Amino acid sequence: MKMKTLFFGAVLAVAIPLKAQFTSGTVSLGTTGMTVKIETDPTFLTLTLTGASGSFMGIGAGTEGMALGADGFIYNSSASRDYTFQGVGVPPVPDASQDWTIISDVVVSSVRTVVARRTLAGGPGDVPVPNAAGILDIFYAKGSTLTLAQHTSNNRGYATLVMNPILAVGESGTMEKAFSIFPVPAKEVINFKNVEQIKSVTILDQSGKVVISDAAVLNGQLSIAHLQPGIYFVEVKDKSGNTSYQKMIKN
Template sequence: MKNVLFSVFALAINVSAYSQLSWSSQNSAFTAVSTGINPLAVVDNNTVWALGYDGSASGANFQTFSKTTNAGTTWTSGSINVGNANYLISDLTAVSGTTAWVTATPTAGGNGGGVWKTTNSGTTWTKQTTASFSSNASFANTVHFWDENNGVAMGDPTGTLFEIYTTTNGGTTWTKLTSASVAPATSGEYGYVHLKEVAGDNVWFGTSTGRIFKSANKGVTWTVVSTPLSDFGGLAESGKIAIKDANTAWILSDLGTVYSTTNGGTSWSTISTITQSSDITFVPGTTSTLIAVGNGTGSSISTNGGTSWTTIESSNSIVSVAALNASTIFGGGFNTSSTSGGAYKLLGSLAVNDVTNQRKNSFRIFPNPTKGEVNIKTDKKIKSTSVLDLSGKIVSRGDSGKVDLSSFTKGTYLLQVEFADGTTSTEKIIKN
């Protein structure tokens, strides 16, 4: 597409705790002042990648990323060298601290764009040539990987179909989809850079006609639905998408209007209007929590699926937001210098009654309150444990079923357990 569109630490006390939510500003490590972040790729509780763009009035073409592997305590920036400094880096996705992909394209579209991969933390990027994007009409917009093997890349139509590729081997080979798998585009319809949303195996993207193309099987087959918008990225109207599952999704328009669907986009309802309009995300692991952010208008939270909202703050310039779970939510803004600002992490507490009950896996901790050792009982394999104070600072790490708080001062802490299957659980601990 020819237009470039322009976390949160939480769980558990009560609804009144919203007043305690706040964004912690982090140094994104971008060298150019006013570098914006969009999109964010949150890999796990500690690892986040961010794609940089020129947020000043100069309109320069940036080929840069930043990354943290310690939950935002420090970020490290780097260059995305795709062999042509004039190519637009249109999207970024990652599956670890070392492995990520980007899509890039000539700014006017055409032959030469495609997908590039790094396996060395962004030091070098290698083009994956079988996602060819070789037509004169090609324009690579988005890419997403669910894991090290399964991914999808999407570009503007090169005829009657959006140019979509899938891979099951990390991009070593990509397969271009045909009309048997993809609903046709309308005349003049196109997509937008990094305008995609993913939940489970579901991936959705919006178009210039206000339609949403969606897949429920990691991009293998695609259907299309209409929305209340006429355009997802135009000057007259634009919007962002948040999805929970195959049926439940939301749209935030550039006017702050929030729409929702519970039937996969067959029908939409207008449910609220808010001040923010830059981005919206559903918080995985909750029943119906949404975070919305705005450029200079702050941020808001809803725990009832967007029907009502509570202001978190009203002044930050946050243009992108992404949530891994109820305890890992990041925002992207603009740095004010090479050593200040640009990235945000949300600190505080979400409503306990909206966090999905994950005790189906027999997860519990005891004793609680405790004077020292805490035991973790679960039927899942524990990958790591983290103890955090209520500011979001990690004060202890481990990887076993026991956590020792005997040396901690009295107070309230959060125990966050990451399991080998990628899920997490968080519990409040009281140290006596």
């Protein structure tokens, strides 16, 4: 089977003008009470992180968790924000080059909203992130205080962010309309709006393996009955050569 790389810093590139911007939208992170939003433009990556004002909040790159060498952003009581993980159970180490700039840090009703920015390339130890549509895998955790320390098992987890274009004034919204699928979650089939604009559909599982390849959409529907229950990602190519992505839940 074909495999597509699905991790923070190696997203699936599509035919979008270089001036474009992309966003994950705001994504809730499990039971931590945290949310994350990642946005990119041709120069910068902007991270918006919310959570309890009295807790440290960490976001890491990839699917391996706190593996040796993994890249991360951690808001905590120290001045450091840019970290490299040293392995599970080992305290992460601040990068010598602190490449994140805090744009804002606001607390309202015990909820902290942090907006941080770095270049797409970052610095030594950072995972570069292209300005493109695709899928970003992250892991996350929060602590009981702002001091960086061991977190509990229910205050951590993994998430997959889907980066989609932010349409500027004058850009067409056609692909956004075409790439609306329902129902969510789905069991037997998924339905597409404006099917006449769609050229082909590919479905990937969370590991990046292609489970349905370049399928044609017949009468606005695509059968997913043979897929195992779980989370998948739908890649749609339109007849103009554009590509977009959406998360799908299979019951």
